[in-house]
Amino acid sequence: MKGWIYRGIGLWLMWAVTGVNQVMAEPVAVVASFTILADMVRVIGEDRVQVTTLVGPDGDAHAYQPTPVDARAVSQAQVLVINGLGFEGWMERLAQASGFKGRMVKASTGVKQLGQDPHAWQDLNNAKFYIDNITRVLTEVDPERAPAYRQASEHYRADLQALDTEIRHQLAELPPQRRKVITSHDAFGYFSAAYGITFLSPVGVNSEAEISAADMARIIRQIRSEGVKALFIENISNPKVAQRLAQETGAKMGGRLYSDALSGADGPAASYLDMFRHNVATLLRIM
Ligand SMILES: [Zn+2]
Numbered sequence: 001m002k003g004w005i006y007r008g009i010g011l012w013l014m015w016a017v018t019g020v021n022q023v024m025a026e027p028v029a030v031v032a033s034f035t036i037l038a039d040m041v042r043v044i045g046e047d048r049v050q051v052t053t054l055v056g057p058d059g060d061a062h063a064y065q066p067t068p069v070d071a072r073a074v075s076q077a078q079v080l081v082i083n084g085l086g087f088e089g090w091m092e093r094l095a096q097a098s099g100f101k102g103r104m105v106k107a108s109t110g111v112k113q114l115g116q117d118p119h120a121w122q123d124l125n126n127a128k129f130y131i132d133n134i135t136r137v138l139t140e141v142d143p144e145r146a147p148a149y150r151q152a153s154e155h156y157r158a159d160l161q162a163l164d165t166e167i168r169h170q171l172a173e174l175p176p177q178r179r180k181v182i183t184s185h186d187a188f189g190y191f192s193a194a195y196g197i198t199f200l201s202p203v204g205v206n207s208e209a210e211i212s213a214a215d216m217a218r219i220i221r222q223i224r225s226e227g228v229k230a231l232f233i234e235n236i237s238n239p240k241v242a243q244r245l246a247q248e249t250g251a252k253m254g255g256r257l258y259s260d261a262l263s264g265a266d267g268p269a270a271s272y273l274d275m276f277r278h279n280v281a282t283l284l285r286i287m
Contacts, residue, residue, distance in 0.1 A: 028142050029102075031077040033088045034061045035262040036121050037107055037130070039272045041081055044134055044152050048145050052077070057264040060236040062207045066090055071098040078102040078141050081134060084109065087118035105137040117205045119187045119260065123194035124164040124276060131156055163273055167280050171195050174284070180228045181283065182219065182245060184237040185209075187259035197283065200228065202241060207260070211241055223249045230254035230286045235269070236261050254286035 027050040032038035038053040045051070052073040055061040061083075074080060075098040082088050084106030095104065110129040111120045120126045135153040139146035180198045185207040188199040202219040203209045222228070223245065231246050232254045233239040246253050257279050258269040269275035 025144070028079060028138060029077050030079045030081060031073050033080075033082045033091060034059065034260070036260075036272050036275070037081045037083065037134075039262060040107070040127070040130055040156075041134055041138075043156050043271075044131065044149055045138055046148070046152055048142065048148060049138070055261065057262055057267070058235045059261050060207055061088055061260055064088070064090055066094045070094060074098040074100050079137055080104045081107055081137075083107055083118060083121070085111070085113055085118035085120060086116065103137055103141060105133050107133050109133050114189050114193060115205070117186070117189045119205065120190050121272070122188055122259070123190040124160050124167070125194060126190060127160055127272070128157060131160070159273060163276060167195060167276065170280060170284060171197065177227070178229065180226055181254065182223060182228055182231040182242065182251065183257060183259070184234050184239075184241050185259070187234065188257075191279075200226075202245075207237060216241075216245075219245065220248050223251055232257045232282070232286075234259045235263065252286060255282045257282060 025048075027048055028045065029052075030041050030045065030049050031052045031054065032041055034055040035053055035057055038051050041049055041051050054066065054070050054073070055064050071094060074094055077100065079102055080095065080100060082091050082104065085108050107130040108118075108120045108126070110133070111126045113120065121130065131153055135149050138149045142149070174197075179196060180200065183199050183201045185203045186199070186201045186205045187207075188197070189205070191197065192199050200219065200222055202211045202215045228249075228251055230252050231242045233242045233256050235256055235258045237259075242253065245251065258275045262271065262275055263269040268278040
């Protein structure tokens with residue numbers, strides 16, 4: 001009788017422990033280098049991931065200086081998601097200094113890089129690589145919940161495809177002479193190649209570069225000779241350069257494009273897909 005009771009309690013305890021495990025499985029600790037990747041990880045991982053973002057909303061990852069708080073987050077991460085393609089030049093040192101022991105994934109792996117340009121997320125078709133790479137690493141570190149990651153990932157890919165088709169329809173209506181605009185740094189090369197809008201800028205693909213007087217003179221000549229109608233400021237950059245170019249050339253200020261970071265949760269580009277919707281709507285409004 002006694003033996004039976006003990007065995008009963010033992011079984012009950014086993015059931016209770018495995019039951020608790022299933023309900024309260026710890027979320028995977030993920031660190032994402034910047035907001036766009038963090039959003040992708042959250043869409044794919046839902047409540048199965050706990051995401052920390054290093055470069056926050058409206059932040060500039062090119063010029064970022066990691067903090068001790070970042071180092072602590074990275075040291076505790078199971079997965080570290082970065083863009084790669086030379087975007088986060090500071091990451092390798094941070095990962096080493098923090099003693100990171102988890103899995104690092106370059107979300108852009110598989111993308112065809114355009115020159116030295118790291119902004120591959122500005123083409124929705126490239127995001128399919130990002131989604132696949134993020135999904136793969138999550139299913140590897142958390143195989144029990146792999147089906148849930150794969151399902152969320154498939155939905156995400158479908159949403160992305162639908163938005164890509166919609167954007168192509170919208171932009172197709174623009175006449176060729178209205179397809180040239182100015183931004184502050186060269187962040188829209190992939191958008192340009194994918195959707196047929198030409199972006200000119202006074203500096204290159206790295207926002208850290210100083211704008212020289214010669215750069216300004218060149219871009220002013222270009223705005224005049226090519227009849228560029230609109231200038232856009234970027235959420236991560238100082239608007240002064242664009243404002244000065246507008247004064248000098250008479251081109252219109254066309255609003256704010258989200259290039260290298262999402263907005264805060266209350267802003268117009270709080271998710272990766274909303275960033276695209278907002279940018280295209282902003283381009284169409286002025287053009
Ligand atoms: Zn950039």
